[in-house]
Amino acid sequence: MSRLQRSVEDVLLFPGAHEDRFAMQLAETMGVKLSPVKFERFLSAVPGGEETKPEVLVNVHDRIAVIVWSVTYTNDELVQVCQLVDALKSAGEAHKVVLVVPSYPYSRQDKRHGRRESITAQLTARLLEASGLDSIIYVDIHADQIEGFFRDARARGLWMDEIYMHFLSQRLPEIAAYLDLTEANIRDMPLDEGSVNPNYRVARKLGHSMAIHIKKRNWDSRHSVHILGIAGDVVECLIYSRDDILASGDSIFTAAAEAKKRGAKYVLALVTHALGFDKPGHKAFAEKLRDSAVDELVVSNSQYSFVDRVMTDIELQQKVSIIDITPYLAEVIERHIVGDTVREMMAEVKPEDLYRVLFESEQARKIRANL
Secondary structure (H helix, E strand, O other): OOOHOOHHHHHHEOOOOOOOHHHHHHHHHHHOOOOOOEEEEEOOOOOOOOOOEEEEEEOOOOEEEEEEEEOOOHHHHHHEEEEEEEHHHOOOOOEEEEEEOOOOOOOOOOOOOOOOOOOOHHHHHHHHHHOOOOOEEEEEOHHHHHHHHOOOOOEEEEHHHHHHHHHHHHHHHHHHHOOOOOHHHHHHHOOOOHHHHHHHHHHHOOEEEEEEEEEEEOOOOEEEEEEEEEOOOOOOOOOEEEEEEOOHHHHHHHHHHHHHOOOOOEEEEEEEEEOOOOOHHHHHHHHHHOOOOOOEEEEEEOOOHHHHHHHHHHHHHHEEEEEEEEEEEHHHHHHHHOOOOHHHHHHHHHHHOHHHHHHHHHOHHHHHHOO
């Protein structure tokens, strides 16, 4: 077979980590089985000092290998993924190695902040390329310039615009009717200046006005922000905000509180990569969400550690809905292999076929039940 005639039948799908739940879900969506990898870990006298060794258990010679990695233990798994890329490309002589990593590791370390520090998002790109990576696919990257950190590997950044537009076109009218609001009372509110562009793309196509939340991050204290206010009218409005990453949730919670303080009636937040970790010495994330001014939180399943928490935590279930984005990535992988562009894909595939709702919050069910 000519290398120009390759198709999805040539693809082998590998997990980037042991029992990678996102990789399992993506394989199920694509209707294939994950190719076996033996993940070994060697004992160390120091806690956390173990060495890793992934071993590929199938013949990959002249095949296209796709590694699917949903980041959980960043540093440990990054080394393991680099080892896996090297095993596939150098030892296994794969024709091409593609990494699908929905949430790019270290994406928030994309520049220096006036101190002697590494631009670790760039260092990560160098490590992956040095391992032999041919291309990488990620979703809703924190900083556009990360694409330029890759010199040899092809970087393909995906955006959730079409999915969010379709989801909001279904969800917002229900909320507006429940609150007895009109279309003119719906506002898109970016959480900071960095999220203006992705929010604007959605707001423009949906025909909504914008109000911008203005904040300043305190770099002397991690995860803390100083609120400067909101530019725009939010009185008696249904507000929706979009962000790429939810860490401790403080940015979303403070923005929602400020919006409600200024007269907003409802706040819906969409986040692609949800971590939702508990800050030491503070209330647990689930408690903060419960007590926050956020009425609904919609996240993707790119972080299965958070998905598992939602499925077992009644407090989180009150406000959190989860959407499955593996249909989107499955379609992109198939198009990527045969050389189609994402633009061509979007012209041919309906947005509703690119995702599905995995779990619906109690708040969403309550609104639908009362319409």
